[in-house]
Amino acid sequence: MIRSLLWGSASLALVIPMLSAAQTGVSDPDARAARAEARMTDDERVGLLIGIMPIPIPGLPVDIPPGVPVTAGYIAGVPRLGVPAQLSSDASLGVTNPAQLRKGDTSTALPSGLAVAATFDPTLAERAGAMVGAEARAKGFNILLGGGANLTRDPRNGRNFEYLGEDPLLTGRMVGQAIRGTQAQGVVSTIKHFAINGQETQRHTANSTIDPDALRESDLLAFELGIETGRPGAVMCAYNLVNGAEACGNAPLLNGVLKGDWGYKGWVMSDWGAVESTDFLEKGLDQQSGSQLDKQRWFDAPLKRGLADGTIPRARVSDAVRRILRSVYAVGADKPTRPAPIDVAGHAQVALKTAQDGIVLLKNDGILPLAKTARTILVVGGQASFGVLSGGGSSQVTPNGAAPRIIDLGGAGLGGLLSRQIYFPSSPVDALKVAMPQATLTFSSGYSIANTAAMAKAADMVIVFATKWEGEDVDSASLELPQGQDALIAAMAGANRNTVVVLETGNPVAMPWLNDVRAVVEAWYPGQEGGRAIADVLTGRINPSGRLPITFPRSLADDPRPTLPGLGQPDRTAVDVPYSEGSAVGYRRLGRARDAVLFPFGHGLSYTRFGYSALTASGGDTVTLRMTIRNDGDRPGADVPQAYLVRRGGQAIRRLVGFEKVMLQPGESRTVTMAVDPRLLADFRDGQWRVPAGRYAFAIGKSATDLGNPAEVTVRARQVRP
């Protein structure tokens, strides 16, 4: 149905490009864009700058043209000039189907962004991005709203699960590769939410305040690296304000940093309902998206009036249009698709591999992998007999396979549509039964703690599944597991000393029972193949290799914002969110000493052991680090050696400067070489990256707090243009 809209015979006149590159003889995207734009009427130009959200929502009337499917965004094309319609879909974790309103349209559901990040494997991120791009194209979408790149600044942020953790290098590399994968399929990818959209509470009115230079060294660096690597066609600006100005009307950010310093050539689309006035155009916004969510269609009649009376510069409108077109042409998003079946089985393998490689073994005293001799296993909680949890909001995918289990969390309107806890039908219990035919597995929901404890006493071991739903537009007020699950785990551990905990969470959680359980596995939201991936890791069919992309704090006591700004206040209360930690996000703050955290950034155990040689470093203009890693255990496994800058000019500092995922057979070794991006050594001052001259110490480690002996080098002073 969707395909027919963009390219199908029913709507040929609407969208099929009339002037292809071959016809015009112009293949350079800038030249093509300029040529098409020059031939447009003002109405055609303005028409490309404003979109609707083609979703029928009570109270938010919108004219949805016939044939346009329910999806995040739609903008008609200009058929006479070969300009295609823009049909966009959310797609951070797979192609979405908002509130399942496109009946029967399912997609491959990847694990959450945090799971993708936890693989520390940019190649896998690229495969995942390509998989989503291929499905989008097969379904007729030419623009994807994937690419969440906000750094985790608050472990309570309800959207952290969509993002890639707390480190700029990790986030930048992973998002960049995912975008590359998507765009290679001829679909524009978007990086979002620009910028410092650090919490969902009061997301429309929260004012993120931060030193502008510190912002360059942290959240903006993640975007900068992601944009350099992936060259996304679009950037989506955020709901929040940044240092007093709305992110989508923020001239210093959009005109200054993005389009100025970075020379970004694509277009800036607004988040849905983030535009407050027509003059956002002059501040750097190119397109108003989902316009029925704004107070006005600012980029429609008011823009036309401004053009007519000369108050809006014509050149700015032309520039906005050209930016959109050049991205569409550069990526090939104007090319008609041939109806193609989706490789459902192949794509499921991508989802499975990502889940397997993203699961993090946090603690293990030797009980895992599960002994083949275990006879009676009690599995408790987390809907584990049915499936695995997913995160809520606009990134929610309707997975392939049987119908998901939906638990309504209440709420009205758009918020109500998003507030649904959705379990994908991928049962860890079923997968464990297949993997362990010798064992008797019994499942208990854990509904009655007392009854379940009695069952636990009689079993050889207990595996408790604990889940915590997170979703868009809502943060968690605390790090606690909800609905008494901490008490359930404590009771199981009290009844049976062989208790293992599997977490399905979109954020770090507190673990008051940590000392009483024998193993803890963080499975995130593991996607449509999650049940199998969890069973693979528990049984040892897969040797875990995920590493934490975020710090798990012990508590919120030392958090820069112990109470969430704006929590509990009426919606759209103006609040400042002071990011006083500056660029010292997550593990970069405090050095985040081992005793201040439950589990450090970068942490993750394996069923084998890896040995590291001494680190060697060479300095001068460019720092290069080298070390050899060996698998000293008796199983194949992958490790992620991480290189950190630990001292600069005599001062302690902690920044991830390199990482690599290395797969090794028992006894095998590999030398890893990492060239350090000078921006990771520098401070951002007076509009430049400045690498101070001096002695720099680097260390290789298994996490941000588990580091080997440092190697020192002298580095020459250097300035790098932004």
Ligand code: BGC
């Ligand atoms: C979200 C965006 C999303 C858009 C369209 C907004 O509420 O913040 O991430 O792409 O909706 O669904």
